[in-house]
Amino acid sequence: MSVIPRSLREYEAVLKTGGLLVRAVPAADGAGFDERLVDILCYDSRAARCGALFICKGTYFSEQYLADAVADGAIAYVSEVVYADIQAPALIVSDIRAALAVLANCYYGEIWRKLKIVGVTGTKGKSTTVYYIKAVLDAMLAAQGKKPAAVLSGIDNFDGVICEESHLTTPETLELHEHFKNAVQSGIEYMVMEVSSQALKYKRTMGLRFDVVCFLNIGEDHISDIEHTDFEDYFSSKLKIFAQCDTACVNADASFAARITEAAKACPCSGTFGFSSGADIRGSDIRPSGEGLAFHVSGVSSGDADEDFEIAMPGFFNAENALAAIAAARALHVPETYIKAGLATARVSGRMEVFTGADGKTVIVDYAHNKLSFETLFKAVRREYAGRKISIVFGCPGKKALSRRRELGVLAGEYADFIYLTEEDAGEESAESICREIASWAAPFGRPCRVILNREEAIREALVSADANSVVLITGKGRETRQKRGRVYIDTPSDTDYVTKYLCTSS
Numbered sequence: 294m295s296v297i298p299r300s301l302r303e304y305e306a307v308l309k310t311g312g313l314l315v316r317a318v319p320a321a322d323g324a325g326f327d328e329r330l331v332d333i334l335c336y337d338s339r340a341a342r343c344g345a346l347f348i349c350k351g352t353y354f355s356e357q358y359l360a361d362a363v364a365d366g367a368i369a370y371v372s373e374v375v376y377a378d379i380q381a382p383a384l385i386v387s388d389i390r391a392a393l394a395v396l397a398n399c400y401y402g403e404i405w406r407k408l409k410i411v412g413v414t415g416t417k418g419k420s421t422t423v424y425y426i427k428a429v430l431d432a433m434l435a436a437q438g439k440k441p442a443a444v445l446s447g448i449d450n451f452d453g454v455i456c457e458e459s460h461l462t463t464p465e466t467l468e469l470h471e472h473f474k475n476a477v478q479s480g481i482e483y484m485v486m487e488v489s490s491q492a493l494k495y496k497r498t499m500g501l502r503f504d505v506v507c508f509l510n511i512g513e514d515h516i517s518d519i520e521h522t523d524f525e526d527y528f529s530s531k532l533k534i535f536a537q538c539d540t541a542c543v544n545a546d547a548s549f550a551a552r553i554t555e556a557a558k559a560c561p562c563s564g565t566f567g568f569s570s571g572a573d574i575r576g577s578d579i580r581p582s583g584e585g586l587a588f589h590v591s592g593v594s595s596g597d598a599d600e601d602f603e604i605a606m607p608g609f610f611n612a613e614n615a616l617a618a619i620a621a622a623r624a625l626h627v628p629e630t631y632i633k634a635g636l637a638t639a640r641v642s643g644r645m646e647v648f649t650g651a652d653g654k655t656v657i658v659d660y661a662h663n664k665l666s667f668e669t670l671f672k673a674v675r676r677e678y679a680g681r682k683i684s685i686v687f688g689c690p691g692k693k694a695l696s697r698r699r700e701l702g703v704l705a706g707e708y709a710d711f712i713y714l715t716e717e718d719a720g721e722e723s724a725e726s727i728c729r730e731i732a733s734w735a736a737p738f739g740r741p742c743r744v745i746l747n748r749e750e751a752i753r754e755a756l757v758s759a760d761a762n763s764v765v766l767i768t769g770k771g772r773e774t775r776q777k778r779g780r781v782y783i784d785t786p787s788d789t790d791y792v793t794k795y796l797c798t799s800s
Contacts, residue, residue, distance in 0.1 A: 296474070297402055298330040301369055301382070304346060304396060308371075308384055311395045318375055318383040326382055329368055334400050334467060336393070338362040346371065348396070350389045352519070353780070371396065393466045394499035401470040405484075405501055407477045408443075411621055412488040412498075414534055415509025415544075417666035418614045419462070419487040420446050421641050422507060425604075425618035427485045429635030433627050434482070443476040445469070445486035448642060448660070448771065453479025458774060460782065463492035490515055494530040503538040505624045507617045508557065510547040512665035517695045528552075535559040542620035544613070545572040566620040568613070574623070576616045579609050584647075588612045590619060600629075603637050607677065608645045610669045643771020646789060650796045653761035655681075658788050660771040662687075662717075664700040670766065671708035678764045682710040685766040686755050688717030688748075689727050690777070698727065702734025709766075711758065712742040715751035717769045718777040748776070752791040767792065 305326045308314040317326055332344030338358040341347055343366030349359055356376050363370070369382045373389050386392040413422045423446045430442040443452045447462040454475035463486065464472060476484055488506075492498050511531060513524045521527040532553070535541055541557035544550065545567035557563040566574040578589040585605040592599065604615045615636050622632045648656040655678065661670045674683060685705055689697045705712045712735055714728035728744040735742050745751035752767055759765050767788045775782040786794075 296400060298332065299399065300328045300330055301326045301346070302328060304331060304399065305384060307395055307399045308386060308392055311391070313386045313388060313392045313395060315385040315387055318385060320380050320382045326369070326384075331368070331400070334396055335362070335367075336467070338365070341365045341367045344368060346396070348389065348393050349373075349376075350393060388496075390466075390496040391499060394496050397466045397470045398500040401474055403500075404470070404477050405473040408473060408484045409482060409504045409625065410501065411483070411485045411625070412503040412506045412534060412538065413486070413509065413617070413621075414488045414490070414493075414506070414531055415547075416512040416514050416663060417661075417669060418509045418610070418617070420448050420660060421606075421611060421614040421644050422509060422617045422621075423485050423487055424448075424641045424644075425615055425636060425639050426507075426621050428639035429618055429622045429627055429632050430483050430485065430625075432635035432638075433631035436631065440479060440481045442483035442485055443472065443479075443481045445472060445484070447487055448644075448773075452476045452484075453481050460775075461491075462487045462489035463497055466497045469497060488534055490527050490530040491520060493533040494521070494526075498534075498537070501537060503534070505540045505542065505621050506534050506538040506560070507542045507544075507621050508534070508547070508553055509544050509614070509617055510665065511549055511553070512663070513696060513700075514663045514665070515694050517693045520693055532556040540564075540624045542566055542617060542624060544617065545569050546613070562624075564620065564624075566616045568616075574616065574620050576612060579612045581607075586612055588615075590616065592623075602633055605636075605638055605640055606645050607647060608670075608673045609676065610673055611645065643773070643787070643789065646771075648789075648792050648796055650756075654756075654759045654763050654765065654796075656756065656765045656767065656792050656796060658767045658771060658792060661766075661768040663694065663697055664704065667701055667704045667768070670768070671704060674764055674766065675708070680762075682760075682763045683708060683766065684711040684713065684755050684759055684763055685709045685768065686713040686715060686748075686751050687766075687768045688715045688719070688724065689731060690718040691720035691722030691724075691727060698730045699734045702731040703738075705731075706735035706738030706740055709740060711755070712740050713751045713755045714742065714744045715748045716746050716776060717748075720777045721779055748788075749786070749791050752788065753795045756792070756795045 331346045336348040338361040341362035345367040347362040347367040347370040349372035363381045371384045413419050427442045450459050452472040452475040535556050541560040541563040543565050545565040564573040568576045574592050576588050587603045646658045716724040770788045772787040774787050776785050
């Protein structure tokens with residue numbers, strides 16, 4: 294199976310049908326839109342070649358990139374403006390992101406329709422829920438002799454061809470459709486993916502249809518000049534997902550649950566899960582079980598099982614993520630035996646990974662990186678490790694989610710006994726200035742606070758300074774092996790690598 298070549302004229306027609314085409318502009322030499330075939334869509338000039346249709350988008354786009362693409366063989370370009378010095382025909386559109394979604398859908402022939410797609414959105418818990426759902430599906434698929442489910446997450450991506458650490462929670466439009474194509478060509482039937490507010494706001498998923506969507510929760514996050522202008526923009530962007538799904542599963546315990554549930558009525562079918570009495574799929578009686586948790590699940594439908602489930606991960610909040618996975622799996626008509634089997638063995642790399650030193654100190658590595666996930670993690674540690682001192686190592690990213698610096702600084706000051714601030718994808722900002730800003734918000738609480746920009750050294754120092762009555766939290770990066778510095782990602786060991794290296798010698 295391969296992409297079916299289409300002509301420039303066909304892409305012009307697709308944009309016109311979609312109401313996006315403003316005008317078609319022939320090149321200065323009179324070349325217009327004919328039957329020449331488009332071999333590739335791209336918005337990276339380095340990928341352009343003969344037969345390319347180049348899309349002018351991106352924060353750092355410049356006319357020179359378009360010139361380079363045309364020099365390398367691009368036969369036309371799509372843009373919101375005309376570039377008079379470029380000798381190539383242009384399709385001028387009213388919305389470049391919507392146009393990109395329409396073009397990608399056409400280029401890949403709506404190949405996503407050959408998959409069953411589960412989307413998970415929310416402010417916290419997306420990765421864990423995605424991997425819980427994947428584990429449940431994989432248990433069923435293995436029993437049927439079929440390929441495991443594909444996954445697109447903030448941790449990594451797997452589509453049967455590509456297996457890589459991810460940079461974005463939801464891939465950009467062309468990469469997203471390529472993942473769909475790879476999964477279908479690999480004989481994969483299911484795709485489970487995180488769907489970010491950015492993907493919804495900027496139309497990366499436009500035109501897709503999700504079989505099932507899980508809406509986990511909502512809290513203020515991603516507020517900045519390049520993300521969301523305010524909480525309402527963030528929230529309303531999340532809610533857009535209901536316009537493109539068949540079955541919605543909503544957390545009845547989420548903040549603003551009434552508004553979320555009302556928006557979910559846009560789907561043909563919707564229901565709730567949660568630990569409140571009014572949920573359609575209701576959890577109760579959460580309790581420790583081995584290294585993980587057990588809890589009871591009951592349903593309002595006579596066809597729903599009323600029994601106990603177990604998960605292999607600690608953290609009471611993970612029971613809520615598991616409940617979301619149960620709701621999604623039931624919506625997909627997965628037999629209960631596979632739901633139980635999948636959840637019982639599911640693990641999420643870099644999520645609530647617990648390490649114990651020879652002297653008894655405990656280290657937890659987790660991806661917690663925003664207000665909602667930080668507060669949930671701190672409360673869980675206080676409950677599950679009552680009376681122990683808490684140290685934390687963390688930072689904040691550059692040029693995005695700016696409110697996190699205040700929110701995480703305040704939470705660290707409120708809950709932690711020792712604070713270590715360090716580099717965490719500072720990008721084009723100064724890591725030191727970010728850390729100093731966080732420290733200013735923690736300062737009123739009077740906790741010892743150190744800025745150690747070298748992440749390895751910060752983790753080493755936190756482990757060396759902790760005692761047997763301590764829990765050290767290392768958050769934000771998990772098993773990620775890259776740091777964003779400037780506009781590029783630099784290979785680095787992961788937080789779990791550093792813990793493994795220093796925990797045994799830290800006493």
